[in-house]
C-alpha cells in the first residue's frame with residue numbers, strides 16, 4: 470500500500486473512532502396540554518432553558534404544548550413506548566396506573582394551595598411520587614396549578630343547583646363520584662375538547678382552575694362561575710422508569726437539581742396565576758362570579774365528602790390523614 474493510501478485509511482479510521490467516542494445528545498421530548506402562558510407551560514420552557522444552559526451538548530429538551538403532540542391519555546402510552554420522555558398530566562388522569570393519586574381529587578380535602586404544598590413536600594407526598602412505578606412510570610416532582618372552580622350556564626349556589634347538569638370531568642373515578650354525589654351527570658372528556666363541548670352545549674358545565682379557565686377561554690362560553698375551591702388541580706412531572714434508568718448518573722443528578730429549581734418557580738407562577746387570571750375574567754365581564762358563604766360551602770362539602778369513604782381503601786387512610794394534617798399548619 471502506498472504511503473498516501475495508508476495515511477488516508479488511518480485518517481478515516483481515527484475519524485470514525487473519535488466520532489463514536491463523542492456522546493450523542495440526549496433529546497427529551499416534553500409533551501403537555503396547556504398553553505405556554507400557564508404555570509405548567511412557563512415551567513416547561515424554563516426547564517428547557519436551564520437544560521440548554523447547564524447540559525449544553527449533552528441533553529436537549531423540546532417542548533410541545535397545547536396537546537400539539539398528544540392529549541393526556543395518549544401521552545402516558547407514548548411515554549411508556551419511548552416516543553416522548555416527559556409529561557406533566559394532572560394526577561386525575563392516572564387511574565389506569567395507580568389508584569393512590571385519586572387522593573388529589575377528593576372534594577374539600579385540601580383547604581388551599583398551601584395545604585397542597587405542605588402535603589406534596591411531606592413524607593407521604595414524597596412517597597406517593599413512586600405510586601405508579603410498578604407500571605413503569607417515575608414521578609419526578611409535583612407541579613401545582615391551583616384550586617378548582619365550578620361553572621355552568623346557571624348559578625350554582627347550592628348542591629341541588631347541579632342536579633341533572635352535564636359536567637365535563639377529567640378521566641377520574643373520584644371526580645365522577647363527586648359529581649354523582651350532587652346528582653349531576655359527569656362526562657369524561659379530554660381537555661382539548663372542552664371549549665367546543667361547552668360552546669355547542671354538549672356539556673353544561675365544568676370544573677377547572679382560573680388559569681385554565683382563562684387560557685382556554687371557558688369564561689367566554691359559560692354564564693356563571695362559582696368560586697368553590699372544592700378541589701385541587703395538581704400535576705406530576707413524569708417520565709418512564711426505563712428512560713430515567715438509561716441516563717448516566719451525572720445527568721440524572723443535574724436534571725434532578727434543575728427540576729427542583731423549576732418546581733419552586735412553577736409553584737410561584739401558579740399562585741400568582743390564581744389571582745391574576747381570576748381578576749382578568751372578572752374584568753372581562755363575560756360572566757358572573759359567585760362567592761359562596763361559609764354556610765353554602767359547608768352544604769357542598771357535606772354532600773360531596775362521603776366520596777372519601779368510597780375511595781379510602783384505594784388511596785390509603787394514612788395519606789388522607791396526612792393531607793388533613795396539612796390543613797392545620
Ligand code: SIN
Nearest residue numbers: 502503559639660681
Ligand atoms: C391541565 O391543566 O393539564 C389540563 C387539566 C384538564 O384536563 O382539565
